[in-house]
Amino acid sequence: MNNIVWTIASSDSSAGAGIQADLHTIKALGADGCSVISAVTAQNSVAVDLVESVSDKMLIAQLDALASDMPAKIIKIGLIASIEHVKIIAEKLADYKANWDVAPFVIYDPVAVASTGDEMSEDGINEIIKTQLLPVVDLLTPNAKEVFTLSGHMLISGESLKGATEKLIEMGCKSVLIKGGHLPFLEDQCIDYYYDGEREIALTSPRLENVHSHGTGCTLASAIAATMAQNYFIEDALVIAKAYLNQGLKASKQLGKGEGSIAHLGWPNNNRDFPEVVLPESKVGYELDLQGTLEAGPGFVSCDTLKLGLYPVLDTVEWLEKVLKSGVKTLQLRIKDKQPEQVEQQIIDAIALGKKYDARMFINDYWQLAIKHQAYGVHLGQEDMDVADLGLIADAGLRLGLSTHGYYEILRAKQLKPSYIALGHIFETQTKDMPSDPQGLERLGKYAALLSDTPTVAIGGINLQRAPEVYKTGVGSIAVVTAITLADDYQSVIDEFNQIIK
Ligand SMILES: Cc1ncc(COP(=O)(O)OP(=O)(O)O)c(N)n1
Ligand SMILES: Cc1nc(C(=O)O)sc1CCOP(=O)(O)O
Numbered sequence: 001m002n003n004i005v006w007t008i009a010s011s012d013s014s015a016g017a018g019i020q021a022d023l024h025t026i027k028a029l030g031a032d033g034c035s036v037i038s039a040v041t042a043q044n045s046v047a048v049d050l051v052e053s054v055s056d057k058m059l060i061a062q063l064d065a066l067a068s069d070m071p072a073k074i075i076k077i078g079l080i081a082s083i084e085h086v087k088i089i090a091e092k093l094a095d096y097k098a099n100w101d102v103a104p105f106v107i108y109d110p111v112a113v114a115s116t117g118d119e120m121s122e123d124g125i126n127e128i129i130k131t132q133l134l135p136v137v138d139l140l141t142p143n144a145k146e147v148f149t150l151s152g153h154m155l156i157s158g159e160s161l162k163g164a165t166e167k168l169i170e171m172g173c174k175s176v177l178i179k180g181g182h183l184p185f186l187e188d189q190c191i192d193y194y195y196d197g198e199r200e201i202a203l204t205s206p207r208l209e210n211v212h213s214h215g216t217g218c219t220l221a222s223a224i225a226a227t228m229a230q231n232y233f234i235e236d237a238l239v240i241a242k243a244y245l246n247q248g249l250k251a252s253k254q255l256g257k258g259e260g261s262i263a264h265l266g267w268p269n270n271n272r273d274f275p276e277v278v279l280p281e282s283k284v285g286y287e288l289d290l291q292g293t294l295e296a297g298p299g300f301v302s303c304d305t306l307k308l309g310l311y312p313v314l315d316t317v318e319w320l321e322k323v324l325k326s327g328v329k330t331l332q333l334r335i336k337d338k339q340p341e342q343v344e345q346q347i348i349d350a351i352a353l354g355k356k357y358d359a360r361m362f363i364n365d366y367w368q369l370a371i372k373h374q375a376y377g378v379h380l381g382q383e384d385m386d387v388a389d390l391g392l393i394a395d396a397g398l399r400l401g402l403s404t405h406g407y408y409e410i411l412r413a414k415q416l417k418p419s420y421i422a423l424g425h426i427f428e429t430q431t432k433d434m435p436s437d438p439q440g441l442e443r444l445g446k447y448a449a450l451l452s453d454t455p456t457v458a459i460g461g462i463n464l465q466r467a468p469e470v471y472k473t474g475v476g477s478i479a480v481v482t483a484i485t486l487a488d489d490y491q492s493v494i495d496e497f498n499q500i501i502k
């Protein structure tokens, strides 16, 4: 499958930024990069000596060559030095969006001034960028200086970030990621703030000292592009890009006399490189005035093991009793779309059975009833997390399992210190309508590696045939519905699962 990213940007002879950094990043993260060079710059680690745009004819020829043969999923734009080029690119992007079978997602990383402090573009270009380019941009990735240049908003406090992004969205781009490398508050943190008019996401990492940062802007935007080209959601792309940047900054290297460049080391897998998702009820969340009530808290009671084993998820007490008799030790009562009074007796019975068989009995969704009847634990989904009173569940001493479907949700869930994290859906499932595509085994392996200190549960479309590969990824448990409820002989299916999940 082609995961083509175009970078429309300029050449950096020092190779730390520009087209060179973009292509390094796109390749390192496993996407397919193509380039359209707008200008050639003669620069090293201390100065930009010359910027020369290619002819309009050459710019158009590059765009047309690619458009006719290798259309992009994602287009990343960097330094454009000429006003005419901005006009051409804006027109072409509008055409691609209107006429391609699949409209490309456009990311614009505005590069007005080089890290050496040199002006890179023609005077007056910002007016054309504002009026012609921003309206075709899906994600704008400015730093504080570029926010000011484009919107007139100074980022003087956390609260000012939302106002600035609102202004930029009013100007035409669909969403904004403010890169917090140089914010004048919470200076020990490097905060990235995303807003799309509805959803705000803030990611933070401790500021890294003594690192070389030439090329960070180009690299972050290209990393988002490369990740989205592989069908990750934007929130996951933001997380991976920040982890990629942190990993590269830690290995950054000086080649000349001035600022060195970040390294390009492949898909990030080290926990320490991943950012924290900022929760609304936290120091950074207060500073940014994030909406919501999630807070880290002291965490939830542990399940006493990282490996919860086979985990049947069932919708009747009869089924629960049958699998308990077959020796299952982790299980869930999952009844959907009923009023609490319609399910209370079944919840009481399920909890009693869990105690009788000394099993970990989780109750899905009905957390108030689970607390009232002192269940072993509760399982909640992403939407439930925002409305349930997690503090009450923790205070009542119940375990908590949380559903997740990607990097961002995993990092957010992890902050709440749940008793386990479920990773779904791994394969197509008939049991539930899912809004996203299956994650597959490769992603499952990456998630499991990041969660080596937390009990994990894989769920979604898992059967006996698939279980060995799923278990090899390192997850501690496999949750199943139909593999058991539709089995001809559920008892032997349970026995076989138990042979695989040791
Ligand atoms: C072990 C386990 N993992 C995931 C789910 C899904 O929970 P949720 O996202 O809350 O969706 P519903 O099950 O309520 O439809 C689960 N129940 N158990
Ligand atoms: C209930 C549920 N939650 C999922 C998630 O990904 O959050 S997948 C799923 C259904 C699992 O059923 P089966 O084993 O029959 O595919």
Ligand SMILES: [Mg+2]
Binding pocket: 364, 365, 379, 380, 381, 384
């Ligand atoms: Mg639920």
